[in-house]
Amino acid sequence: MSRKEVVKINDISKPVKRLVQLKLEDLMPLPPPYDKSGSEPPLTTPKPEWEETYVTELDGYIAIDLPWKPKTKEEEERLIQKFLEGLKKLTSRESNWTFLQPLLLSLEYCAKCQNCAEACPIYIASGRKDIYRPTYRAEVLRRIYNKYIAKKPGGDIELNIFTLMRLAELAYRCTLCRRCVQVCPLGIDNGLIAREIRKLFSQELGIAPKNLHEKGTVQHLKVGSSTGMTPKALLKMVKYIEDFIYEKTGKRIKIPVDQKGADILLIHNAGEFLSWPENVAAFAIIFEEAGLSWTLSSEPLGYDVVNYGAWYDDVQLARIALKHIEIARKLEVKKIVVGECGHATKALVVVADRILTDENRIPRESALPLLRDIVMSNKLNLDPSKNNFPVTLHDPCNIVRLSGIVEPQREILRKIAPMFREMVPHGVYNYCCGGGSGFAIMQSLNFPEWRNKVASRMKFKQILEAFKDVLDPKIPKYVCAPCSNCKGAIRDVLAHYRATELYNIHYGGLVELIVNAMVDLKEPYLDFLKEKKS
Ligand code: SF4
Ligand code: SF4
Numbered sequence: 001m002s003r004k005e006v007v008k009i010n011d012i013s014k015p016v017k018r019l020v021q022l023k024l025e026d027l028m029p030l031p032p033p034y035d036k037s038g039s040e041p042p043l044t045t046p047k048p049e050w051e052e053t054y055v056t057e058l059d060g061y062i063a064i065d066l067p068w069k070p071k072t073k074e075e076e077e078r079l080i081q082k083f084l085e086g087l088k089k090l091t092s093r094e095s096n097w098t099f100l101q102p103l104l105l106s107l108e109y110c111a112k113c114q115n116c117a118e119a120c121p122i123y124i125a126s127g128r129k130d131i132y133r134p135t136y137r138a139e140v141l142r143r144i145y146n147k148y149i150a151k152k153p154g155g156d157i158e159l160n161i162f163t164l165m166r167l168a169e170l171a172y173r174c175t176l177c178r179r180c181v182q183v184c185p186l187g188i189d190n191g192l193i194a195r196e197i198r199k200l201f202s203q204e205l206g207i208a209p210k211n212l213h214e215k216g217t218v219q220h221l222k223v224g225s226s227t228g229m230t231p232k233a234l235l236k237m238v239k240y241i242e243d244f245i246y247e248k249t250g251k252r253i254k255i256p257v258d259q260k261g262a263d264i265l266l267i268h269n270a271g272e273f274l275s276w277p278e279n280v281a282a283f284a285i286i287f288e289e290a291g292l293s294w295t296l297s298s299e300p301l302g303y304d305v306v307n308y309g310a311w312y313d314d315v316q317l318a319r320i321a322l323k324h325i326e327i328a329r330k331l332e333v334k335k336i337v338v339g340e341c342g343h344a345t346k347a348l349v350v351v352a353d354r355i356l357t358d359e360n361r362i363p364r365e366s367a368l369p370l371l372r373d374i375v376m377s378n379k380l381n382l383d384p385s386k387n388n389f390p391v392t393l394h395d396p397c398n399i400v401r402l403s404g405i406v407e408p409q410r411e412i413l414r415k416i417a418p419m420f421r422e423m424v425p426h427g428v429y430n431y432c433c434g435g436g437s438g439f440a441i442m443q444s445l446n447f448p449e450w451r452n453k454v455a456s457r458m459k460f461k462q463i464l465e466a467f468k469d470v471l472d473p474k475i476p477k478y479v480c481a482p483c484s485n486c487k488g489a490i491r492d493v494l495a496h497y498r499a500t501e502l503y504n505i506h507y508g509g510l511v512e513l514i515v516n517a518m519v520d521l522k523e524p525y526l527d528f529l530k531e532k533k534s
Contacts, residue, residue: 308441
């Protein structure tokens with residue numbers, strides 16, 4: 001391990017090519033069998049041509065894949081000026097009606113005890129690099145605010161172009177998991193500070209990662225889904241899923257679409273249709289078997305519950321949430337149920353409360369408690385021995401820590417998965433998958449490397465430890481992750497370390513496991529069990 005280099009808050013303004021250079025030997029060690037040197041792919045350096053166009057001055061990684069690096073002194077000045085105007089708005093009642101109070105309180109106080117740092121998976125996994133401390137970016141913003149806006153003591157910082165560029169990238173070195181908030185004696189929300197910095201850059205300077213904005217919320221509002229899936233494509237997909245269900249179960253299920261007056265409008269993260277259609281199919285099988293009155297929607301936005309605005313922009317957040325509500329009202333359903341998607345649960349079930357007026361307060365809930373009720377009421381004929389392989393549970397931060405839905409998924413697993421074992425730690429103390437706050441879908445340039453190596457490192461460690469007694473590749477293992485984005489991050493980290501190929505570790509949602517336990521099914525629902533059998 002190399003000697004620890006201390007990076008002070010003021011160093012953020014230093015006119016150097018790179019503030020921090022990550023080294024593999026500095027990162028948090030992984031447990032066996034990844035504890036030997038050479039057992040993980042090396043780190044790469046950014047291509048020289050990227051350095052001209054993108055901001056690589058923080059740690060060499062690029063989250064904001066826009067060519068926004070200023071080329072002239074005038075451009076630099078203009079960016080700094082706009083940033084300060086944005087910060088003024090961010091800290092004023094008129095412009096930041098959504099999160100002003102928690103932001104100001106979080107900027108006001110900090111005991112500098114560093115409890116939060118020890119709770120942060122990014123900081124720990126990085127080998128305790130100062131720039132990844134939850135307090136680092138918060139303190140930079142606090143000092144800029146004190147010096148340039150509030151004009152009070154505590155503003156020892158220089159706001160130059162290096163400060164600005166690095167702060168923008170630094171806002172994307174936090175998954176907004178809010179694990180740090182939980183241990184802070186003052187309740188300071190460093191995750192919120194990171195998110196509000198993103199908001200400032202997006203709303204005031206038009207700077208945000210393309211996958212969140214241009215190909216995310218903008219495409220979502222224009223086409224109907226952030227995946228680019230049109231209503232016509234959705235209907236085709238529904239047909240495909242009906243055939244898929246028939247193939248898997250021998251049952252013809254008609255998936256209800258646009259059924260006015262149904263009790264439930266079920267909205268999935270549309271990524272499920274494209275990447276994990278078996279998840280959508282499993283919901284349909286369970287809901288039909290349980291005799292629920294439910295429907296999907298084929299209206300633009302009505303079939304994609306994601307709301308990437310939750311990660312970086314209030315305007316986009318509000319537009320999408322209001323559209324979801326409008327569709328539910330038009331269908332005259334009794335409630336909206338969000339499929340297995342954490343950030344959508346945060347956006348629609350929790351945060352949307354801040355923008356919905358009384359007539360729009362239609363009930364909204366996560367699917368997990370409903371699934372729990374179905375399974376525990378014995379409406380499904382289940383045989384747990386069909387799930388007789390080691391299963392561990394990932395806790396999506398936005399469902400568990402943020403929304404307080406901790407037990408329903410566990411009750412289900414205790415009933416249907418005899419070899420269920422918890423991760424350490426788990427529940428509200430579990431670690432983020434590393435894909436939170438948009439990281440799972442940010443796939444350009446070298447950002448996925450940072451995600452796999454740093455952001456998802458703690459999760460990978462937990463997975464290996466949960467299965468340490470059954471790592472034998474002959475034993476199939478399942479990481480249950482009831483969230484689309486978490487599945488994306490876990491898929492990528494397992495692939496990065498070839499853990500499926502070498503150690504037979506698989507991942508998937510909760511509903512797939514429930515359907516796999518159904519007595520009626522002749523063949524396993526989970527494909528990896530089938531492959532093993534043949
Ligand atoms: S735990 Fe809270 S008070 Fe302590 S350093 Fe972190 S943010 Fe500041
Ligand atoms: S929200 Fe999560 S990733 Fe961000 S600083 Fe806090 S603990 Fe670290």
